[in-house]
Amino acid sequence: MSELPTDAELNAVGVLKRRLIEARVLAPMLAAMSREFGAERVHAIAREVIRDLAEAQGAQLADFAGGCSLAHFAGTLDRWTADEALTIDVAEQTPERFAFNVTRCRYAEMYRALGVPELGAVFSCQRDGALMAGFNPDVEFTRTQTIMSGASHCDFVYQLRRAPATD
Numbered sequence: 001m002s003e004l005p006t007d008a009e010l011n012a013v014g015v016l017k018r019r020l021i022e023a024r025v026l027a028p029m030l031a032a033m034s035r036e037f038g039a040e041r042v043h044a045i046a047r048e049v050i051r052d053l054a055e056a057q058g059a060q061l062a063d064f065a066g067g068c069s070l071a072h073f074a075g076t077l078d079r080w081t082a083d084e085a086l087t088i089d090v091a092e093q094t095p096e097r098f099a100f101n102v103t104r105c106r107y108a109e110m111y112r113a114l115g116v117p118e119l120g121a122v123f124s125c126q127r128d129g130a131l132m133a134g135f136n137p138d139v140e141f142t143r144t145q146t147i148m149s150g151a152s153h154c155d156f157v158y159q160l161r162r163a164p165a166t167d
Contacts, residue, residue, distance in 0.1 A: 006064065007057045016085035020110055023123055027116045047122050054127035058134025068136035070098040070158055095160070102154040105147040120148040128156070138162060 026046070033042045062068040065076050074093060080086055087104035111120035125148050129141040140159045145151035 006060045007053075009064070014082035014085065015080050016083045016106055016110065019107060019124055020114075023111065023114055023116065023119065026123065027114060027119055030119065043122060047126060050122060051126060051130040054130035055134035057127075058131040058136075060134075061131070062135045070095060070136075070139065070160065073132070073135060073139075073158065074098055097160065098156075098158040100156050102147065102156065103152075105154065108146075108148040111148070117148070121146070124148070125154075132158060 030042055030046055061076055062072070065072040070093070077088065081088060083106070085106045086102050088100050088102055090098075090100045092099040107124045108117070108120055111117050111123070125146050128143065132139050132141045138161050140161050142157045142159070144155055146154045148154075
């Protein structure tokens with residue numbers, strides 16, 4: 001068997017479609033496991049697994065992007081916005097800071113349509129910080145609100161913790 005594609009390469013189909021496929025399998029599985037073992041514990045395990053996956057995917061994404069600068073990261077957003085999944089307004093983009101607002105999130109719409117809005121944060125939102133930790137651990141990610149939790153928009157800020165070295 002030939003080498004399997006990386007997660008970064010699989011995102012070529014569009015992350016929204018990947019999350020839909022994942023949610024259609026994972027949501028009923030988590031529901032069944034929650035009945036048996038308790039929702040709190042099952043969701044905590046799912047959050048941990050997905051965070052670990054996202055961090056590994058962030059490292060793969062940096063390799064795929066050819067670097068781990070904020071400019072490299074910004075160049076990968078087309079994967080998350082494919083199929084009009086996100087509407088983004090960039091507020092600031094410098095070598096040290098990348099900030100944008102998501103004003104429409106079809107991920108949130110999809111989880112609501114599937115009847116599992118509580119899993120949207122587990123399956124999607126919580127990945128953002130872990131993905132960046134894998135992509136570039138020198139970048140701090142902050143977000144104070146999400147559409148998934150009922151806000152009007154999501155506010156993403158990626159800030160380099162230290163200035164890049166100059167020669």
